[in-house]
Amino acid sequence: MPEKISLLIVDDEASVRDSLENWFREDGYAVRCVENAKTALQLLEEENFDIIITDIKMPGMDGLEMLKRVKSLMPEAIVIVMTAFATVDTAVQALKDGAFDYVTKPFDPDDLSHLIRNASRQITLKAENIRLREQVINLENVEDIIGDSDPMRDLLKEVQRVAQSNATVILTGESGTGKELIARAIHANSSRRFFPMISVHCGALSESLLESELFGHEKGAFTGAVYNRKGRFEMADSGTIFLDEIATISPKMQIELLRVLETKSFMRVGGNKLITSDFRVICATNRDLKQMVDAGTFREDLYYRLNVVNIRIPALRERTSDIPLLVNYFIQKFCTSMSKSPVTIEKAALERLQEYDFPGNVRELENMIERAIVIGNGKEIKVRDLPLSKSSNMTTVESLDELEKKHIVFMLDKYEWNISRTARALGIDRVTLYNKMRRYDIEKPE
């Protein structure tokens, strides 16, 4: 964040001032409080504040009168008016006189935070527009995306390009390639970054659960629902919604989703009020959606709606030069979180990692390093700490037959080609073992 945004709070009640001050300080704002309009106006002559929040009913000059004076002095000022008793008249008057917004006490925590973020966004975007004209932007919040290889550079360039737009993005890539990280990077570098990015893992939810998750429900919608529950689309208002594993949603949800994407509005379950929400959609899949469209399992209209920008995330085996960087990054990360002093990795182990083809991609590497730190000697990660031993030098495409053959040879080796002992260890009789050896062409080496 650039410089702190400054707030001036004007209220005659000490408890209101203190509560607001505490709340906004924790939110990272610079806060000043005064107890009446006169002091506020005096202070405003000496000092600049980005946002002014004022009560209406105060002894002496009231908030509406102060609003008018502030606006005549500083037409750009953002003034938010609060009141304990809302009347339509005062609200209309306040907005006519140039108030940024009008709120009734006590507020919903969420409304307050939304209100203030809206105001801050207006301020920072204005400042940013000026800066943007002067310099090239760099990506922020991409510290967790590790890699210096050409495919990764291209990917980050792409992220930078799409972050500026509001277009729907679909991320494709094998599982474990870090699709959510890329989605976060796009969000964090867009003008929506002051609002949340909400993730939904579509594959993990049943159809009925997904509906309530996405759209929320009204209190009393069913037994026990004492409070309203916001759905993910509502939570993502002004922000981004990330729909992971989009290929897994049912035909019914595909229609619902298409409708919401087009209208940007929906109703909570058990509700009758149409809620609108301004969200950007980023979705991800490890499947070939086009193929699913051709096979009739994914709606074509939804496909075209989502597939505006398609970003492919490279598999780890396509960027093996990044493996040393990633290994170091994960060592740092896990040693810190386990409160261990940093370990190193022996050269042979690193080489073996670069030869491996990582069907589970970065996540698999991450798990391997975590495990190696747990089981290792606490100083250096060795080849034996990695689950890459010779006998299990396997890829996921290996068939069961191939595995069985390898295992039999391994066991025969272990028991020095003694058929009885090997058969016993394998839990089969000698005849079966001979048959399998014939079938797989296994012969004792000279």
Next chain:
Amino acid sequence: MNLIRLISLGYFDRQLLENVAEDVSACFTLKTETIVHFHDLEPYYDSNRRQYDANRLLAYIEAEFRQEHQKTIGLVSVDLFIPILTYIFGQAYLNGYAAIASFYRLQNELYGLKQNNLLLKDRLVKEINHELGHCFGLIHCYDPLCVMRSSTYVEDIDQKSKYFCTKCQSHL
């Protein structure tokens, strides 16, 4: 050496207190101490709002338990409010000694969902870590997974982790 004290006020499940203390201790890599404090909450009840006054409770905790090199968080099972807000999950003195958190609105049952004790514990740990983070001087963080991200409703809490991001961690 810093110490974190978790104090339950009023009715509070003992096992839950112990369980969250363990998690909080791991996240901060600091020792925690749990205290069951039989303090009557009735004087903090506001019959107009049918909620408990978090400002006054927090002031009480700070007055009663303030100690150098210690951060104290009071845990309650009742619904908390402050005058300007309809409810709060918790609050803290920024850079101070005391904080307070409630698990009342963290319970799935209140939203018509199935009771889930594991989720409840997880949410409470996040809420405690967050408020204690404020006691250690941390302000809200934009990292989506960082526990210092501001969460104003319960589904929002589920989106973040119970851990501090590297940047916040380095300020602890």
